[in-house]
Amino acid sequence: MSRKPDYLDELEAEAIHILREVAGQFEKPALLFSGGKDSITLVRLAEKAFRPGKFPFPLVHIDTGHNFEETIQYRDDMIARIGEKLIVGYVQDDIDAGRVVEQKGKNASRNQLQTVTLLNTIAKHEFDACIGGARRDEEKARAKERVFSVRDEFGQWNPKSQRPELWDLYNGKIHKGENVRVFPISNWTELDVWNYIRRENIPLPSIYFAHEREVITRNGQLMAASPFLNMDDEDVVQTKNVRFRTVGDMSCTAAVESYAFEIDDIINEISASNISERGARLDDKVSEAAMEDRKKGGYF
Amino acid sequence: MNMLKFLTAGSVDDGKSTLIGRLLYDTDSILDDQLEALQRSNRKNDDGTIDLAILTDGLKAEREQGITIDVAYKYFQTEKRKFIIADTPGHIQYTRNMVTGASNAGLAIILIDVRKGVIEQTIRHSFLVSLLEIPHVIVCVNKMDMVDYDENVFNQIVADYKAQISHKLKLNDVQYIPVSALKGDNVCYTSVKMPWYQGTSLLDYLETVETHTEDDTNYTRMPVQWVVRPQTDELHDYRGYAGKVLSGTFQLNDSVTVLPSGFTSTLDKIELFDQRPDEAMAGMSVTLHLKDEIDISRGDILVKTSQQPIVSQLIEADLCWMDTKPMDTTHMYLIQHNSKVTKCKISEVLYKMQINTLEQLHEEDFKLNDIGRVVIKTAEPLAFDLYQQNKANGRAVIIDSRTNLTVAALMFRAEA
Numbered sequence: 268m269s270r271k272p273d274y275l276d277e278l279e280a281e282a283i284h285i286l287r288e289v290a291g292q293f294e295k296p297a298l299l300f301s302g303g304k305d306s307i308t309l310v311r312l313a314e315k316a317f318r319p320g321k322f323p324f325p326l327v328h329i330d331t332g333h334n335f336e337e338t339i340q341y342r343d344d345m346i347a348r349i350g351e352k353l354i355v356g357y358v359q360d361d362i363d364a365g366r367v368v369e370q371k372g373k374n375a376s377r378n379q380l381q382t383v384t385l386l387n388t389i390a391k392h393e394f395d396a397c398i399g400g401a402r403r404d405e406e407k408a409r410a411k412e413r414v415f416s417v418r419d420e421f422g423q424w425n426p427k428s429q430r431p432e433l434w435d436l437y438n439g440k441i442h443k444g445e446n447v448r449v450f451p452i453s454n455w456t457e458l459d460v461w462n463y464i465r466r467e468n469i470p471l472p473s474i475y476f477a478h479e480r481e482v483i484t485r486n487g488q489l490m491a492a493s494p495f496l497n498m499d500d501e502d503v504v505q506t507k508n509v510r511f512r513t514v515g516d517m518s519c520t521a522a523v524e525s526y527a528f529e530i531d532d533i534i535n536e537i538s539a540s541n542i543s544e545r546g547a548r549l550d551d552k553v554s555e556a557a558m559e560d561r562k563k564g565g566y567f
Numbered sequence: 568m569n570m571l572k573f574l575t576a577g578s579v580d581d582g583k584s585t586l587i588g589r590l591l592y593d594t595d596s597i598l599d600d601q602l603e604a605l606q607r608s609n610r611k612n613d614d615g616t617i618d619l620a621i622l623t624d625g626l627k628a629e630r631e632q633g634i635t636i637d638v639a640y641k642y643f644q645t646e647k648r649k650f651i652i653a654d655t656p657g658h659i660q661y662t663r664n665m666v667t668g669a670s671n672a673g674l675a676i677i678l679i680d681v682r683k684g685v686i687e688q689t690i691r692h693s694f695l696v697s698l699l700e701i702p703h704v705i706v707c708v709n710k711m712d713m714v715d716y717d718e719n720v721f722n723q724i725v726a727d728y729k730a731q732i733s734h735k736l737k738l739n740d741v742q743y744i745p746v747s748a749l750k751g752d753n754v755c756y757t758s759v760k761m762p763w764y765q766g767t768s769l770l771d772y773l774e775t776v777e778t779h780t781e782d783d784t785n786y787t788r789m790p791v792q793w794v795v796r797p798q799t800d801e802l803h804d805y806r807g808y809a810g811k812v813l814s815g816t817f818q819l820n821d822s823v824t825v826l827p828s829g830f831t832s833t834l835d836k837i838e839l840f841d842q843r844p845d846e847a848m849a850g851m852s853v854t855l856h857l858k859d860e861i862d863i864s865r866g867d868i869l870v871k872t873s874q875q876p877i878v879s880q881l882i883e884a885d886l887c888w889m890d891t892k893p894m895d896t897t898h899m900y901l902i903q904h905n906s907k908v909t910k911c912k913i914s915e916v917l918y919k920m921q922i923n924t925l926e927q928l929h930e931e932d933f934k935l936n937d938i939g940r941v942v943i944k945t946a947e948p949l950a951f952d953l954y955q956q957n958k959a960n961g962r963a964v965i966i967d968s969r970t971n972l973t974v975a976a977l978m979f980r981a982e983a
Contacts, residue, residue, distance in 0.1 A: 274570040283852035287792040433670040440971035
C-alpha cells in the first residue's frame with residue numbers, strides 16, 4: 268500500500284462507512300437496484316463493505332415492465348455472480364390490481380407509477396431503510412438531501428424538517444411505519460462514478476456504450492423505438508449510433524448520439540459534454556420543481 | 568487529485584449564492600441545459616444578466632423567498648482539485664444549518680458586504696467557525712463594485728475584523744480577499760479593477776491551500792461498526808471487525824485495546840476487500856482481525872494500547888441546541904458517539920454564550936440555536952478524546968428519543 272489515497276479512495280471509504288451504518292442501525296434494510304451505473308456502483312461498494320460475509324440486505328428492483336432487455340440480463344447475471352437475494356416489485360401487478368392507472372397519450376411513461384410499487388414493496392417487506400444511488404449533483408432538490416433521509420409513513424420527504432446531520436454521525440432512529448432512504452454516494456458526481464467504474468473494472472450493461480439502435484426524435488431528444496413508446500405517423504424511425512447516460516424506463520430515457528465504445532471514450536465525452544445527465548430525462552423537464560415534487564411524493 | 572470541502576457563510580443579502588454561482592460559472596461547471604433552465608426561470612439581475620444565485624437556491628420555498636434555508640451541497644472540480652461546497656443559510660434562525668454545514672468543512676468563507684462592514688452576523692459566523700475549529704478561514708469582502716473598488720474601505724473592514732473578531736476568537740489561518748461576485752472580480756480571476764490588491768484570487772487560494780492538517784498519530788482509533796462473520800464451513804472461524812479508522816494509523820502486530828471493556832490483543836490482519844495492507848490509516852474503511860477471540864460488538868472502539876483515550880461517564884462539552892423544543896435538563900436523551908448510542912442527561916449548565924457579543928451568560932434555558940458549555944452524564948462510559956486534541960473522536964450528537972430528532976451537537980472539552 269504505497270499508493271497515496273486520492274479523492275476516489277475518500278469517497279469510497281465514506282460510502283462503505285455509510286453502508287455499514289445501515290447494517291448496524293436497521294433491522295430490515297434493502298438496497299434499491301435499478302440496473303443503472305449508480306446502483307451497480309453501490310453493489311460493488313457493498314461487496315467491499317461486507318465480504319467475505321453476505322450482504323445484510325436483499326436487493327430490490329422495481330420493474331416497470333418497460334425495461335431495456337440488456338438491463339434485465341445484466342441484473343440476472345450479476346445476481347448469479349454475487350449470490351445475493353433479489354426481490355422484484357412489478358408495476359404491472361399494481362396496474363392489474365387497479366392501484367395505478369396507466370398514463371395515456373404520446374408521452375405516456377410508467378416512470379411515475381413506480382413510486383406506488385416501490386411504496387407497496389417497502390410496506391409488504393417492512394423495510395426500514397432503503398439504500399439508493401441518488402447523488403446530490405444530479406438535481407437542485409437533491410443537493411439539500413441528507414445521507415440518511417427520513418420518509419414518513421406515506422413515503423414522503425419533508426425538505427423543511429430535515430434532521431441536522433453532523434460530521435459522519437448518521438441518526439437512523441425512526442418511528443414504526445417510517446423508513447429512511449440512505450444515499451451512500453451523495454457526494455459523488457457523475458464523473459466520479461465513471462472514474463470509479465474504470466478504476467474498479469466494473470462491468471456495465473451494454474446500453475451505456477455506443478451501439479446502433481432505431482430511434483425517433485421527440486421533444487428534441489432521441490428515444491429508443493420500442494413497443495412501449497406510443498408512436499404515430501409523425502414519428503420517423505432512424506438508425507443511429509447512440510448510447511444512454513442513465514438507465515430508466517424505456518419510455519422516458521433519452522439516448523445521445525455517441526461513438527464512445529470504451530469507458531475511456533465515455534469519460535472523455537462527459538468531460539467535454541455540455542448537457543447534464545438528468546437533462547436526458549424527459550421526466551425532469553415538466554417543471555423546474557419537477558424533482559422536488561416527485562421526491563415529496565416518495566420517488567427514489 | 569484531492570478534495571476540499573468548504574463552507575460559505577454570509578447573511579441574507581451578502582451575495583453568497585451569487586458568489587457560489589460565480590465560482591461554478593467561471594469554472595465552466597454549469598452545463599448548457601442548466602443554463603437554459605436558468606434563462607427560463609425569469610429571474611434576472613438589474614442589468615439583464617443571469618441571476619447566478621438561482622443555481623444554489625434549491626427548494627421551492629427558498630426560490631419564493633429569495634433566501635437559502637437549508638444546507639445545499641454543490642460540486643465542481645478544476646484540474647487541481649475536487650471541491651464540495653456546503654452553502655449554508657446566514658440568518659440567525661438557521662444557525663443549526665450552518666453548524667451542520669461547518670461540521671465537515673476544511674475551510675470557511677465568511678462573506679462581508681462591503682457597504683455594511685463587520686456586523687453582528689459576521690461575529691456569529693466567525694464564532695461558529697472558531698467553535699468547530701475549521702482549519703482555514705477566508706474573509707471575502709464582497710460587492711467591491713458598489714464602492715468603486717476602494718482600497719481604503721477594504722482596509723478599514725480588515726482592521727475592524729481583526730480588532731473585533733480575530734483578536735478575540737481562536738481562528739486559524741485567516742486570509743482577506745476583496746471580491747465582486749456579481750462582476751467576477753478576484754473570484755476566479757485576479758481583478759484589473761483592484762491593482763492595489765497583491766494577493767491571489769479566491770479560486771487560486773482554494774486550489775492551493777493545504778488540505779491535510781498534520782495527521783495526529785497520537786490518537787489511533789477505530790470504532791467498530793459491524794462484525795463480519797460469514798459462518799460458512801470454510802470460513803467458520805472468520806471474525807472481522809469492520810469500521811473506518813477515525814484517526815492515527817494501525818500497523819500489523821500493534822497491541823490493540825478494546826474499549827470500554829479494556830481487553831487487549833494483537834492486530835493480526837488488516838483487510839481492504841481483496842487487499843491485505845500492513846497499515847490502516849485515518850479515513851480508511853477496513854476490516855481488522857485480532858489474534859485472540861474477544862467479545863467485541865458494534866459500539867466498541869479499538870485503540871492502540873499505547874495511546875489510550877479518556878473513558879468516562881461525565882463530560883464537559885460545548886453544546887449547540889438544534890431543536891425547536893427547548894433543552895430539558897430533567898429529560899433522558901440519547902447520545903450518539905461514533906457507533907455507540909447510550910442514554911444521557913444534561914446534568915449541569917456552566918454558561919450560555921451571547922454569540923453576537925461573545926459574552927458568557929449565566930442562563931440555563933437553551934432554545935433553538937443556543938450555544939454554551941454543559942456537563943453531560945452518560946449511562947455507559949464513552950471512550951473519547953477532547954475535540955481540541957482529536958476532533959474525530961471528540962464529538963457527538965444528542966437525540967431525543969420521543970421524537971427521534973437530532974437535537975444537539977456536542978464538542979467534548981474536558982473530563983468533568
